[in-house]
Every structure is written in structure tokens, then in C-alpha cells.
Amino acid sequence: MQRLTIKQMDFKGVYSPSTNRYDDADNLYTRCGKSGVMFPKVSLGFWHNFGGIDPYERSRAITHYAFDHGITHFDLANNYGPPYGTAEETLGRLMDDDFRPYRDELFISTKAGYDMWPGPYGNWGSRKYLMASIEQSLRRMHLDYVDLFYSHRFDPDTPLEETLQTLVDIVRQGKALYVGISRWPLHALKIADKYLREHDVPLLIFQDRLNLLDREPISNGTLNYCREHGIGFISFSPLAQGLLTDRYLDGIPKDSRMAKNKSLTHDKLTPELLAQLRELNKDAADRGETLAEMALAWILHQVGVTSVLVGASSVGQLEKNMKCVSAKPF
Numbered sequence: 441m442q443r444l445t446i447k448q449m450d451f452k453g454v455y456s457p458s459t460n461r462y463d464d465a466d467n468l469y470t471r472c473g474k475s476g477v478m479f480p481k482v483s484l485g486f487w488h489n490f491g492g493i494d495p496y497e498r499s500r501a502i503t504h505y506a507f508d509h510g511i512t513h514f515d516l517a518n519n520y521g522p523p524y525g526t527a528e529e530t531l532g533r534l535m536d537d538d539f540r541p542y543r544d545e546l547f548i549s550t551k552a553g554y555d556m557w558p559g560p561y562g563n564w565g566s567r568k569y570l571m572a573s574i575e576q577s578l579r580r581m582h583l584d585y586v587d588l589f590y591s592h593r594f595d596p597d598t599p600l601e602e603t604l605q606t607l608v609d610i611v612r613q614g615k616a617l618y619v620g621i622s623r624w625p626l627h628a629l630k631i632a633d634k635y636l637r638e639h640d641v642p643l644l645i646f647q648d649r650l651n652l653l654d655r656e657p658i659s660n661g662t663l664n665y666c667r668e669h670g671i672g673f674i675s676f677s678p679l680a681q682g683l684l685t686d687r688y689l690d691g692i693p694k695d696s697r698m699a700k701n702k703s704l705t706h707d708k709l710t711p712e713l714l715a716q717l718r719e720l721n722k723d724a725a726d727r728g729e730t731l732a733e734m735a736l737a738w739i740l741h742q743v744g745v746t747s748v749l750v751g752a753s754s755v756g757q758l759e760k761n762m763k764c765v766s767a768k769p770f
Contacts (some may be wrong), residue, residue, distance in 0.1 A: 455538035458508040468510040468763060474744050475644055477618070479545070481740055483513035484758070485676065485749040492526030498754070505579050505755045507542070509762060515674075515749050516581070517551035518573050518590055524556055528580035535582050546587075550577045551622060552621050553592025553682045565595030565603040574615050588644060589616035598613040611641045613710030622647035622676075633669055639666050645672035645746065652720060652735050653680045653713075658742065667744030670686055671769065675739050678748040683708070684735035729767060732760065737767030 443517045463536070468476040484506045503514070520527035530548065540548060552573035555563045562569060574589060589610055607619040610611045619641060621632055625665055629646060634644045637694075646666050648657045650673075657663045657673070666673045679685055681704045687693055688709055724734035739748050753757035 455504060455540065457504070461508055461510050464510065470726075470746050472645055472672035473643075473666070475618070475672070477638060477677055479547070479645075479672065479747040480511045481675070481747055482736075482762050483515055483747045483749050484511050484676065485751050486514060486516045486520050486527040486531065488520075488751050490527045490530045491755045492520035492523055492529070493521075494530075496530065496533065496703055496748035501755050502752050502758055503534055504538070505758055507539070507546075511762075513549070513632055514544055515549045515614035515676075516577075517554070517590075519554050519556050520578050525576070525580055525600075525626050528577055532580055532582035537617075543583075547587035548581070548583065548586050548589060548668055550574075550581070551592035552577070553595070564597045565593075566715070567606040568643070570603070570606045570610070574610055575617040575736075578615065578667060582741055584670050584702075586616050587617045588620055590620040590622050590647060591624070592622050594621075594628050600628060600631050601635065604752045605639070608636065608639045608641045617769065618644035620645040620647060623649075626660055627637075627664060629662065630667065633671065645674055647676055649677045649682055650675040650742070651678050651680050652743070653716075653737055663742065663744045668710050672746040673744050674747045675722065675745060675750055676749045678736055678750065679732055679741050682687055683713070683717065684720070685732045686721065686730065688714070689718055689731075727768065729763075730760070732765050736761060738770060740764060740767075741770050 453746065462616050468480055470481055472478070472479050486501065494676060515529065516527050516531060518525065518528065531548070532697065534541065535543070552570050553565060556573060570591070578584065579587070589607065597602060600621065610616050610617060619636065621643065624632065633643050646662065648662060649662070650657045663673055682688070692706065692709065698706060720734070721731045724731045727734055729737070736748055736750070739745055748764070750758065750761045752761065
């Protein structure tokens with residue numbers, strides 16, 4: 441497939457995606473569980489780098505490159521930004537500027553479950569919150585529906601039936617085509633799977649953190665349950681917020697996420713972890729890969745995994761991450 445550079449992308453005229461974007465379809469896509477949906481093996485996450493504080497033309501360049509190379513799944517949530525809501529607003533602008541003619545080629549997901557607005561109705565898993573959130577998300581994204589709507593986290597206080605029935609109703613109202621859940625414990629996943637099947641809105645996919653440093657979905661049986669019950673699985677934070685790259689092998693760079701001491705704090709980089717990262721980097725070099733390429737490829741080769749969600753702060757970073765699709769098996 442032809443690889444396009446930023447200089448070849450024309451932002452002044454109407455966006456015209458690469459005609460070769462599906463040439464490698466057999467290698468690029470994986471069936472999601474036992475559904476009719478094919479996911480790209482690498483999906484683009486909007487958690488960081490697409491908010492109101494980020495340059496719009498950079499977001500535009502990254503999404504153009506993604507779509508030009510077969511990435512059809514854009515993953516969002518109501519509170520992605522920062523500020524909250526602005527990643528969805530960026531997607532809305534992208535739809536108006538570039539992607540409206542290609543809406544039916546895109547698979548767009550969003551979520552609700554974490555804090556979004558003040559007061560008792562802007563958080564967790566109540567019907568009140570989820571219904572309000574999907575309406576707000578559709579307005580921000582300038583969409584009539586999303587392809588996939590997630591319950592973003594397990595709510596220990598709201599009855600599961602209330603949350604699950606709301607997901608069913610969101611599909612029946614035409615606001616989403618499919619539903620998913622993220623970060624629910626296994627016992628709740630089993631309840632959700634049964635309830636949704638009985639209400640003719642089967643659970644499409646489960647989203648959880650899975651990477652070389654955090655293998656909990658494997659050890660606790662979640663990935664195996666999804667595989668055995670025809671539910672897709674998508675990994676977020678596949679590079680452990682940058683730890684599974686070469687950025688931290690020699691300490692903490694001044695421009696890194698850890699240097700800002702926010703979502704990735706200084707205390708995470710213990711001597712033991714640094715030694716582990718260096719050993720993994722050696723393993724990657726022995727495979728002829730970077731640490732990031734190996735880390736992403738490892739996830740994709742776990743039986744039952746449908747896709748990995750990658751973030752990108754540049755076209756070059758996304759291009760490097762996509763190499764995992766053709767990496768050799770483990």
C-alpha cells in the first residue's frame with residue numbers, strides 16, 4: 441500500500457482519501473467476536489491529542505493518515521479532551537470538513553460513565569446520565585448515531601439492569617448500532633452478556649487495559665470469556681501511556697507525559713520497572729523491532745483480541761505504530 445506523507449496531504453481543498461486504503465484488507469481487519477463487524481487491527485483513540493487545547497490541523501493530519509491506511513475505527517468518550525467534550529467536538533468538525541462523504545465507511549464509538557458535568561446526574565451508570573450523555577455526544581460530533589456506545593465503567597450502586605436496559609433502549613432508539621462495556625469485572629460482564637442477549641442487543645465488544653506490563657484481562661479470565669462467548673476485545677493503553685516505548689529507557693524526558701506528572705507519575709518508573717523495560721527492549725531488538733512495535737504486536741497475537749487502540753501525537757508516531765500489523769508472531 442502506498443504510504444502518504446504530510447506534504448502529500450492537501451488541507452486546502454476537499455479531502456480525497458487514498459484509493460488504496462483497502463488494498464491490504466485481509467491483513468488489516470479482524471472480525472469482532474461472532475458479529476458481522478470487521479475492526480481494523482489498529483484503531484485510533486481520541487483520549488489525548490484531539491482536544492480543545494490541541495492544534496486542529498494536527499488532528500486533521502493524523503485522522504487523514506489513519507483513514508488513508510485503512511483505520512476505520514475512531515474511538516471517543518464524552519469526557520475526552522481536555523477540556524471535557526472537546527475531542528467529540530473535534531470529531532464533529534472533522535466530519536463537517538472531511539469525513540461526511542465517508543460516514544458509512546467509518547466505525548465511530550463513544551462512551552459515558554466517568555464524570556462529565558456537575559451534580560448527581562453527570563456521572564456513573566444511571567439511565568438519566570447515559571441518555572443525556574448520548575444526546576450530548578451526538579450533538580458534539582454532528583452525527584445522527586454512533587456505531588458503538590459503551591458503558592465506560594462499572595457502577596457498583598446503580599442496578600445493572602438499569603444500565604443494561606438503557607444500552608438496549610439506546611440501540612432501539614437508533615442512537616447506536618451496537619453496545620459495548622469497558623472495565624467491568626468478570627461477574628458483571630457475565631450478567632451483561634446474558635441480559636443483552638436476552639434482549640436481542642448482544643454485547644459486541646469489551647474494552648480493557650491489556651499490555652505487556654498489565655495482563656490482568658488474561659489472568660482473571662476476561663479475555664477467555666469474551667473469546668468463548670463471541671464477544672470482541674479491544675485493548676486500550678497498549679503502550680502503558682508510553683512506558684512501552686524507548687522514551688523512558690534512560691530516564692524521564694523533559695517533554696514526556698511523566699515529566700508533567702499527571703496521568704503518568706514519577707513514582708511509576710521504579711528501578712525494577714526500568715530494568716524490566718530494558719529487558720523487554722532487548723527482546724524487541726532481537727526480533728528486529730522497536731519496543732513499541734513488539735508491545736503492540738504481542739497484544740494482537742493474544743487469542744481473542746480484536747484490535748488495539750493507539751493514540752498518536754503525530755503522523756509519524758501513528759505510522760510507526762501501524763507496523764505491528766505485519767510483525768512476526770510470537
